[in-house]
Amino acid sequence: MLDWMAWTIPTALVFVFVFGCIGLLAFLEVRTPGGDPRHGILGIETTRGDRLFISILGTVFIMLAWLGLYGTPLWGGLGIAIVWWVFVWKKV
Amino acid sequence: MKTSNPRAWFLVLPVILLVAFNALIPLMTVVNYSVQETFGDNLFFWHGIGWFQDVLGSERFHAALGRQFLFTGIILAIEVPLGVAIALSMPRSGPWVPICLILMAMPLLIPWNVVGAMWNIFTLPDIGLLGYTLNSILGIEYNMTQSPLAAWITIVAMDVWHWTSLVVLLAYAGLVSIPDAYYQAAKIDGASKFAVFRHIQLPKMKKVLTIAILLRFMDSFMIYTEPFVLTGGGPGNSTTLLSIDLVKVALGQFDLGPAAAMSLIYFAITLLVSWAFYTAMTKDDQN
Numbered sequence: 001m002l003d004w005m006a007w008t009i010p011t012a013l014v015f016v017f018v019f020g021c022i023g024l025l026a027f028l029e030v031r032t033p034g035g036d037p038r039h040g041i042l043g044i045e046t047t048r049g050d051r052l053f054i055s056i057l058g059t060v061f062i063m064l065a066w067l068g069l070y071g072t073p074l075w076g077g078l079g080i081a082i083v084w085w086v087f088v089w090k091k092v
Numbered sequence: 093m094k095t096s097n098p099r100a101w102f103l104v105l106p107v108i109l110l111v112a113f114n115a116l117i118p119l120m121t122v123v124n125y126s127v128q129e130t131f132g133d134n135l136f137f138w139h140g141i142g143w144f145q146d147v148l149g150s151e152r153f154h155a156a157l158g159r160q161f162l163f164t165g166i167i168l169a170i171e172v173p174l175g176v177a178i179a180l181s182m183p184r185s186g187p188w189v190p191i192c193l194i195l196m197a198m199p200l201l202i203p204w205n206v207v208g209a210m211w212n213i214f215t216l217p218d219i220g221l222l223g224y225t226l227n228s229i230l231g232i233e234y235n236m237t238q239s240p241l242a243a244w245i246t247i248v249a250m251d252v253w254h255w256t257s258l259v260v261l262l263a264y265a266g267l268v269s270i271p272d273a274y275y276q277a278a279k280i281d282g283a284s285k286f287a288v289f290r291h292i293q294l295p296k297m298k299k300v301l302t303i304a305i306l307l308r309f310m311d312s313f314m315i316y317t318e319p320f321v322l323t324g325g326g327p328g329n330s331t332t333l334l335s336i337d338l339v340k341v342a343l344g345q346f347d348l349g350p351a352a353a354m355s356l357i358y359f360a361i362t363l364l365v366s367w368a369f370y371t372a373m374t375k376d377d378q379n
Contacts, residue, residue: 005117006124006136015120025236026144044375067141068148074141 040092125352142351175259208321240330266297
């Protein structure tokens, strides 16, 4: 049934990760409702969902920029992306 | 006391299923395509991040992206101030209101391909009203099939003609929702027309203008049919906007992998700009 979607293991893992994150957010929301809003250094109020969105979108651009400006291998981009996630969840 | 029942979320379930069916699953398929090569017949071969590398390094993509930002920038810079100006000069009450509203709504009702065809005929140098007037009566050389500048002026004029009304209607909706008391207070204080605009009308229109700008950004960033019918991306590649180029790659050349990689980069840019814009515009409301 899913043949037409041309699945690969790496892309499947990406979506497992993304949906896993959303599932985790849902779990946290049930435990502590309200989304844990706070004012970060961007000067905007962010909830957990906003921070996940910023993290993932930022990762996309970090990886694209690394690939476009430097090329392969992508380990450097991955390193920056991890730093970005830590930064977003601590400060934004 | 307010009662809350989390089971109400089940009411959203049909929408989630619908979005999954018509947006999420196709998008996931695009992600899958973007890392593979196919020769048709539903046979796929792993290609890794090669397509992304190709697209990011391609002159053609840079040029199309540049043209896309230029187009969106120009039409936003024209349509938003023009739309607000027209909304400000429209009557707030009386028999002229429905007439103005209907006139404004008319361009919005015309399908994209019809708008493209209309402007195509309108600007033909030998029989089109505009083309003939400019070339044969006023003596201004104007041929959008030969001159890139003429082609650009035409697609911008067409978009302004088609979509300024949307900004007008939204801005007008914001304007009529301002209670008369505000204007009376401004009159007592002796506020100038500009001060009324700056401190009463503009803040009250902010929400609808946010929506207007976002809609116009996204629509113009994804515009396909109108310039495709009007100029076909030409002359040369001068009006090949991003989506026209994307369709050329995906359907013209049937390069699904590169097209998928291109779509995802395109999608990421749209998402980033929309998010940044929305966040910036709604920032003040949070305090």
